[in-house]
Amino acid sequence: MNSRETVVAALQFKNPDRMPVDMWIHRATQLKYGQALNVLLEKHPLDIVRLFGPTDRNFYPEMSDVGDIRDAWGSTWRILRQGINGEVKIPAIPDISMVPAYRPPVEWLEKEWEKHNGLVEQKIVEGRKKNRFILGGYIEIFQRMQFIRGTENLLYDLAGDPESTIILRDKVTDYFKQYLRYWLEKDVDAIYFSDDFGTQRSLLISPKMWREVFKPAYQELMGIVRGSGKFIFYHTCGHVLDLYPEFINLGIDAINSQIHCMGLENIAEKFSGRITFWGEMDRQNLLPFGAPDEIYRAAALMKEKLFVNGGGLIGHSVAGVDVPLENIEAILTCWNR
Numbered sequence: 325m326n327s328r329e330t331v332v333a334a335l336q337f338k339n340p341d342r343m344p345v346d347m348w349i350h351r352a353t354q355l356k357y358g359q360a361l362n363v364l365l366e367k368h369p370l371d372i373v374r375l376f377g378p379t380d381r382n383f384y385p386e387m388s389d390v391g392d393i394r395d396a397w398g399s400t401w402r403i404l405r406q407g408i409n410g411e412v413k414i415p416a417i418p419d420i421s422m423v424p425a426y427r428p429p430v431e432w433l434e435k436e437w438e439k440h441n442g443l444v445e446q447k448i449v450e451g452r453k454k455n456r457f458i459l460g461g462y463i464e465i466f467q468r469m470q471f472i473r474g475t476e477n478l479l480y481d482l483a484g485d486p487e488s489t490i491i492l493r494d495k496v497t498d499y500f501k502q503y504l505r506y507w508l509e510k511d512v513d514a515i516y517f518s519d520d521f522g523t524q525r526s527l528l529i530s531p532k533m534w535r536e537v538f539k540p541a542y543q544e545l546m547g548i549v550r551g552s553g554k555f556i557f558y559h560t561c562g563h564v565l566d567l568y569p570e571f572i573n574l575g576i577d578a579i580n581s582q583i584h585c586m587g588l589e590n591i592a593e594k595f596s597g598r599i600t601f602w603g604e605m606d607r608q609n610l611l612p613f614g615a616p617d618e619i620y621r622a623a624a625l626m627k628e629k630l631f632v633n634g635g636g637l638i639g640h641s642v643a644g645v646d647v648p649l650e651n652i653e654a655i656l657t658c659w660n661r
Contacts, residue, residue, distance in 0.1 A: 326455035327371035328513065335555060335577050335600050337635035343627065343659040344457070345639045346372040346602070347652075351388050352407030352645040360649060368656035372638075373451040373458050374516065377444045378436035379429075379503065380462040381409070396429040399471050407645070415474035420481055423488045426472070428499035437506050448511050459557055460512035463500050465541050466519040469493060482529060482537065489537065497541040504548055514555035514577070517546070522562020524585060531566045542574055550575060557602060568595050578602040580640060583626075584610075592629035601630045603640025605655065612646040616654035623658035 325341050333340035376383040388407050394400045398416030451458045470478050481489045549556050559580040571579055583591050584606040631637040639659030643652050
């Protein structure tokens with residue numbers, strides 16, 4: 325099987341001939357290790373190409389350059405370390421009363437795609453030549469609402485002014501409906517969604533609030549993606565165990581979450597065989613502070629617990645700037661030992 329076939333087989337529980345391997349590499353990590361990291365990736369190529377495109381935050385290097393920058397949505401970000409995403413310091417909407425008049429940057433979306441469409445096409449062609457599984461886009465509802473309002477403000481809004489919050493949610497959702505028109509025309513295998521709903525120990529909001537406010541937006545957008553015949557990949561950080569049944573109900577094909585925050589045994593007992601786990605290995609402790617042998621053992625245990633009925637696991641990890649180069653090589657090799 326080539327890379328694409330291997331990933332699809334894992335998603336569909338059809339017995340891939342090896343474990344598909346994927347890794348996210350922070351820009352700061354690339355800056356730190358340079359050519360040495362490139363050599364590792366040439367020696368141990370990834371099976372998934374993750375493409376960001378026009379209007380996606382990670383498409384623009386300046387969004388992780390040290391300093392302050394105002395984005396097209398009207399919010400000002402502060403970046404303190406080169407290559408690491410910053411945070412919003414001045415939200416686009418400082419007062420909830422301004423929500424009805426707020427307009428997402430749809431015109432910018434159109435102009436950016438017209439400007440950069442050729443580059444996206446080129447990257448897709450390169451991925452297809454290598455028979456990679458291609459993941460495109462960056463849809464974020466909860467996160468984008470936080471960037472527009474500020475996290476603390478938005479959490480107050482959800483509790484104190486849910487009507488205005490729904491208006492903002494619908495504006496963001498309508499924007500991403502327009503956004504999807506571009507990606508769904510492309511020869512990509514899956515669309516990427518990302519929203520962090522967990523803290524280290526619990527959810528940021530209740531499951532009831534999640535179902536009432538955010539699930540309808542996901543249903544609408546993911547329904548469009550499913551109708552196009554593409555897979556749905558979803559990332560969410562933190563302790564999100566209580567939302568796993570909802571993710572399965574939505575028909576998400578692959579989920580990337582911090583399994584070790586919630587407990588591997590706990591996750592496996594409840595959800596193995598019901599959704600594909602797109603990693604991830606423990607990035608908080610194991611990857612920066614562990615040894616390669618520990619990484620090999622962790623991968624073996626994850627395969628034992630999560631790869632069931634002929635699939636359900638993609639070997640994924642995050643190469644943060646704090647991960648030693650020898651551990652990055654272990655990440656790239658541990659899944660198929």
